[in-house]
Amino acid sequence: MGPADLVVRDVEDGFEEAAALLRLVVPTPCAGLTPYDSDRFGRFLAAAHAVPRPHRTLLLRGTFANDDLAGVADWRVLGSSLFLNGVAVAPAWRRNGVGRRLLLDGVALARRLGCGAIELDVASDNAAAAALYERLGFTEVGGSSWVSLGEPNAGEAPAGSSTWRLADWPAFAAHHAAYGFGDLGVRRADATLTVRVLPGGWRLGAVPGPGELAALVRDLSDVLPAPERMFVVDESADVDGTRLAIFRRLRLEVKPSPR
Numbered sequence: 001m002g003p004a005d006l007v008v009r010d011v012e013d014g015f016e017e018a019a020a021l022l023r024l025v026v027p028t029p030c031a032g033l034t035p036y037d038s039d040r041f042g043r044f045l046a047a048a049h050a051v052p053r054p055h056r057t058l059l060l061r062g063t064f065a066n067d068d069l070a071g072v073a074d075w076r077v078l079g080s081s082l083f084l085n086g087v088a089v090a091p092a093w094r095r096n097g098v099g100r101r102l103l104l105d106g107v108a109l110a111r112r113l114g115c116g117a118i119e120l121d122v123a124s125d126n127a128a129a130a131a132l133y134e135r136l137g138f139t140e141v142g143g144s145s146w147v148s149l150g151e152p153n154a155g156e157a158p159a160g161s162s163t164w165r166l167a168d169w170p171a172f173a174a175h176h177a178a179y180g181f182g183d184l185g186v187r188r189a190d191a192t193l194t195v196r197v198l199p200g201g202w203r204l205g206a207v208p209g210p211g212e213l214a215a216l217v218r219d220l221s222d223v224l225p226a227p228e229r230m231f232v233v234d235e236s237a238d239v240d241g242t243r244l245a246i247f248r249r250l251r252l253e254v255k256p257s258p259r
């Protein structure tokens, strides 16, 4: 089948298949640490698509060869920019222009939505994806790295350290049960933090002090399985720890179409 047989359109069903393709975007050292790694991410996509199209912030576009899904793009509408959360092409379809079509479709979507730019994060060692983006004119505007905070150890919580309280537990618990991941707000007297609970670990919104971190593991372990790993996304390169992956932020300006 040649490229002329390919059509790009909304994915309206087959969300499990789309989720399986999106799992291919996760760099190996980050496996288990993204919502894509949830075995219920397909249900999340279906729920996001239950919103009427004009009100959606997640737009799932697929390239179809007849009715087969050859590639998928997960776009997020973030106000003035359109963010490419993930794009993946089935291995049998690679180097057939499927990825390029999904990106050009994103440019058209951005124009229709009045977004002035497309942005995305690409792992620094993903040469195939970088080549795709750079050939389309994307340029680097920043970067971040995922930093592992090491082995969580509840036993290191200082004696008498204050307790983390769990905010919005009912909403978090329902989301986590339905989709296999969720954001939990936690608070103590002098700090608030968001913990994204993922299949293989916890992503923290900021780095708490060592005692606070151990107390967090101690307190959340009363209601959740202890995490295999904990990590933060560091944009300023000042967090100590093992770097799991380095991402480059790329951007393409999208000019409005001439009237």
Ligand SMILES: CC(C)(COP(=O)(O)OP(=O)(O)OC[C@H]1O[C@@H](n2cnc3c(N)ncnc32)[C@H](O)[C@@H]1OP(=O)(O)O)[C@@H](O)C(=O)NCCC(=O)NCCS
Residues within 6 Å of the ligand: 024, 025, 071, 086, 087, 088, 089, 090, 093, 094, 095, 096, 097, 098, 099, 100, 101, 121, 122, 123, 126, 127, 128, 129, 131, 132, 133, 135
């Ligand atoms: C990256 C990916 C989406 C590219 O999809 P694709 O459909 O194979 O890409 P296209 O055929 O549209 O390629 C367009 C251009 O990108 C570049 N490119 C794509 N794959 C490449 C590769 N393996 N090596 C070098 N350049 C590559 C080339 O410039 C290519 O143009 P050409 O074929 O005329 O030389 C695909 O390899 C994939 O799904 N990878 C796994 C998931 C992933 O890494 N997603 C990106 C996360 S940021």
